[in-house]
Amino acid sequence: MDVALRVQADVRDSIRRLGIDPLRDPDAIRRLIDECLADAIEAAVAIDGSAQVDREAVALEVMHQIAGFGPLQRLFDDPSVEEVWINEPGRVFVARQGRSELTTVVLTDREVRDLVERMLRLSGRRLDSSSPFVDAMLPDGSRLHVVIPDITRRHWSVNVRRFVLRPSRVHDLVDAGTLTTQAADFLEASVVAGLNVLVAGGTQAGKTTLLNGLLGCVPGHERIVSCEEVFEIRLAHPDWVPMQTRDASLEGTGEIPLRRLVREALRMRPTRLVVGEVRQAEALDLLVAMNSGMPAMATLHANSAREAVTKLCTLPLLAGQNIPGDFVVPTVAGCVDLVIHAATDRDGRRRVREICALPGRVEDGVIEIADIFVDRGHGLQRGSGFPPHAERFARWGYDLARLLEQSSVAPVDSSRTGWAA
Numbered sequence: 001m002d003v004a005l006r007v008q009a010d011v012r013d014s015i016r017r018l019g020i021d022p023l024r025d026p027d028a029i030r031r032l033i034d035e036c037l038a039d040a041i042e043a044a045v046a047i048d049g050s051a052q053v054d055r056e057a058v059a060l061e062v063m064h065q066i067a068g069f070g071p072l073q074r075l076f077d078d079p080s081v082e083e084v085w086i087n088e089p090g091r092v093f094v095a096r097q098g099r100s101e102l103t104t105v106v107l108t109d110r111e112v113r114d115l116v117e118r119m120l121r122l123s124g125r126r127l128d129s130s131s132p133f134v135d136a137m138l139p140d141g142s143r144l145h146v147v148i149p150d151i152t153r154r155h156w157s158v159n160v161r162r163f164v165l166r167p168s169r170v171h172d173l174v175d176a177g178t179l180t181t182q183a184a185d186f187l188e189a190s191v192v193a194g195l196n197v198l199v200a201g202g203t204q205a206g207k208t209t210l211l212n213g214l215l216g217c218v219p220g221h222e223r224i225v226s227c228e229e230v231f232e233i234r235l236a237h238p239d240w241v242p243m244q245t246r247d248a249s250l251e252g253t254g255e256i257p258l259r260r261l262v263r264e265a266l267r268m269r270p271t272r273l274v275v276g277e278v279r280q281a282e283a284l285d286l287l288v289a290m291n292s293g294m295p296a297m298a299t300l301h302a303n304s305a306r307e308a309v310t311k312l313c314t315l316p317l318l319a320g321q322n323i324p325g326d327f328v329v330p331t332v333a334g335c336v337d338l339v340i341h342a343a344t345d346r347d348g349r350r351r352v353r354e355i356c357a358l359p360g361r362v363e364d365g366v367i368e369i370a371d372i373f374v375d376r377g378h379g380l381q382r383g384s385g386f387p388p389h390a391e392r393f394a395r396w397g398y399d400l401a402r403l404l405e406q407s408s409v410a411p412v413d414s415s416r417t418g419w420a421a
Contacts, residue, residue: 003040004058008065010036015066022067023122023139029067033059069115071105072160076140082164083204086112088155098204098348112156119144119160125247135230137244143230166234167209169216178206178342179352180380183373186403187340187355191217193392194295195337200308205342206350207299208232208276214297218272225268227261228276241268258282259319262289272296283315284323290335305339305356309367312336333367334360337388352380357387372404 011032015022022029041053064073075084075094083095089112092105107115120127123136123144132151136144143161167173170191171184179187190197191214199214201207215235218224224240226233231244243265248255258275259282265273266289273289275282275298290296302308309332316328341354355373362368370385382404387393393400 003037003044003053004061006040006043007033007036007058008062010039011062011066023118026063026067030059030063033062033066037062069118070111071107072115075103075105076142076160076162079164082162084160084162086156086158095204098344098350109155112158116144116146116156116158126250130250131247137231141231141234143232161204163209163232163234167213167216168236170210170213172216173210173213176350178210178350180373182382182404183352183355183380186372187214187338188217189393189396189398189400189403190338190387191215192219192396193389193398195387195389195392196290196295196335197297197338197340198308198312198336199297199299199340199342200302200305201299201342202301202303202344204350205344207342209350210340210342210352211274211276211297211299215272215274222271223269224272224274225265225270226274226276227258227265227282229258230276232276233274241265241270259285262286266294270294274298277301278312278315280315281319283312284319284328287312287316287328287331287335291331302341305341305354306369308339308341309336309358309369313367329365329367330362333358333362338372339369351375355380357385359385359388 011029014032014036015029020028037055037059044053064070069076072084072092075081080096081094082098085093086107087093089107089109092103092107093100094103116127119138120134120136122139125134125136127134127146127148132148134144134146138144138160141163145159147157149155170187173179174181174184197214199207199211212233212235215224215233215237218237220238222239224235224237226240226242228242229245231242233242243261245258245261246254246256259280262273262275262282262285273294273296275286275296277299278286286296286298300308300311302311313325313329313332317323317325336358339354339356339358340352342350343353344350353375354371357370357372359368359370371383372385372387373380374383375381386400386404390400393403
């Protein structure tokens with residue numbers, strides 16, 4: 001019997017006997033592997049007098065099979081891999097620097113199902129014919145999305161989106177080429193000053209990464225409450241409450257939609273409200289919160305800053321027929337202060353293309369938008385616009401004109417942001 005297979009069988013027997021959860025206690029699993037591997041090598045030596053075994057390779061293989069995600073684990077351990085997806089068992093793809101490539105990993109239908117079940121074990125979410133879609137977070141923070149037949153034609157479709165870049169503040173994105181130092185200085189000042197910010201872009205444009213960087217600039221004494229469909233925001237903020245939605249039970253009860261989370265968040269004494277992604281009627285509750293003086297941030301799928309504003313004017317109408325458009329448009333104009341649009345270049349790099357301000361004016365039903373920074377093909381450049389609420393910048397000690405005219409400014413004092421120097 002192959003040494004790796006014998007060790008794996010012995011470790012699984014020990015797990016069942018001891019009641020260990022491999023995903024929750026990997027250190028205990030590694031100790032079991034070392035013990036069983038030593039016993040297997042000793043048995044092999046007793047049989048033929050020698051044993052040529054690469055201990056580390058066998059231990060790693062068994063660890064991947066039992067406490068990891070099998071053949072996919074080496075892809076998850078590769079820091080250059082941004083996303084892994086399975087179209088069918090024999091076609092496993094990865095994305096590196098925004099470009100996709102077919103891997104040499106070949107699975108079976110049974111292995112794909114076993115891997116998905118293992119991934120979902122800690123999430124509390126289910127996948128069956130009555131609920132053929134699932135969104136969940138893996139232990140390392142990666143986001144899992146699965147679709148099964150008969151929604152798909154034949155095979156399970158699996159996507160695992162990893163977060164390779166986790167900025168602690170918006171300036172961490174400058175070195176990645178996402179935005180310029182001047183734009184980062186301005187965005188940090190805008191967050192500290194309490195402006196309402198909408199981050200827009202397409203799929204995989206880096207919206208959540210940018211949102212994480214912006215939230216890293218929130219002063220440490222403020223209380224952040226975030227609402228998401230699946231936990232994706234990762235912060236080191238001292239006062240932060242993350243919440244995620246919940247699917248309905250098998251009986252069709254217990255569902256907690258995003259709109260409910262937004263309403264509940266307002267009862268939790270937040271000084272900053274964050275909505276991970278605005279898709280439907282929760283846009284109305286977000287606008288109501290912004291209109292009440294609650295500084296807020298959100299992400300939205302859109303192809304430009306203008307389209308993001310238009311979409312935000314449309315989504316609240318999904319809340320009911322009694323929501324008039326002539327209420328929503330001026331509310332958006334008066335509540336949203338900044339719109340940041342990010343996109344992926346042809347070479348796979350994620351960049352901020354626009355940082356726009358809403359001065360609050362509406363003409364013939366069209367909201368006025370002013371370009372603060374814009375990329376017209378030569379990188380992010382200063383536009384002609386200015387943000388609203390200059391008095392808020394002044395209150396925090398920022399000279400807005402200097403901030404927008406010079407290439408950089410000194411970082412804000414760490415005692416105000418809550419970050420150590």
